[in-house]
Amino acid sequence: MTAGVIRPMMGRDSQFFWDGTAAGELRIQKCNQCGAVRFPPGPACQSCDAYDRGYVVAAGTGTVFSYVVHRHPPVPGKELPIVIALIDLDEGVRMVGEVVDAVPDEGGDSEVRIGMRLRVDFNHVDDELTLPVWRRAAEEER
Numbered sequence: 001m002t003a004g005v006i007r008p009m010m011g012r013d014s015q016f017f018w019d020g021t022a023a024g025e026l027r028i029q030k031c032n033q034c035g036a037v038r039f040p041p042g043p044a045c046q047s048c049d050a051y052d053r054g055y056v057v058a059a060g061t062g063t064v065f066s067y068v069v070h071r072h073p074p075v076p077g078k079e080l081p082i083v084i085a086l087i088d089l090d091e092g093v094r095m096v097g098e099v100v101d102a103v104p105d106e107g108g109d110s111e112v113r114i115g116m117r118l119r120v121d122f123n124h125v126d127d128e129l130t131l132p133v134w135r136r137a138a139e140e141e142r
């Protein structure tokens with residue numbers, strides 16, 4: 001265990017996701033019956049109720065749907081402010097994530113904007129945990 005990091009819940013439904021981040025892949029749960037993708041992961045497909053779960057590896061690009069600049073209260077292991085965004089992945093699911101390297105100096109405004117293109121990166125915390133983080137996408141991915 002690494003002190004000072006908020007550890008996500010890991011369980012049967014989400015293990016594939018964390019195995020993915022450890023391997024440098026952003027995995028999205030996909031129904032093997034109808035092909036619907038979903039996030040967060042769960043046991044049953046919301047489109048066809050099948051329990052036949054698989055996943056796809058996301059391209060790792062998405063668009064900021066909304067975001068907040070978190071300045072207070074303190075977050076263990078984090079130097080504030082941080083930017084937390086809702087990100088619409090190109091595969092059609094929405095997930096929450098931290099946008100790194102987007103916050104600025106004291107009191108400054110964040111560079112993050114709604115509609116901004118992001119690319120996923122992976123923050124290897126320790127052998128058990130790799131967290132996805134997001135950065136501004138390269139020019140050709142916008």
Ligand SMILES: [Zn+2]
Nearest residue numbers: 031034045048
């Ligand atoms: Zn389905």
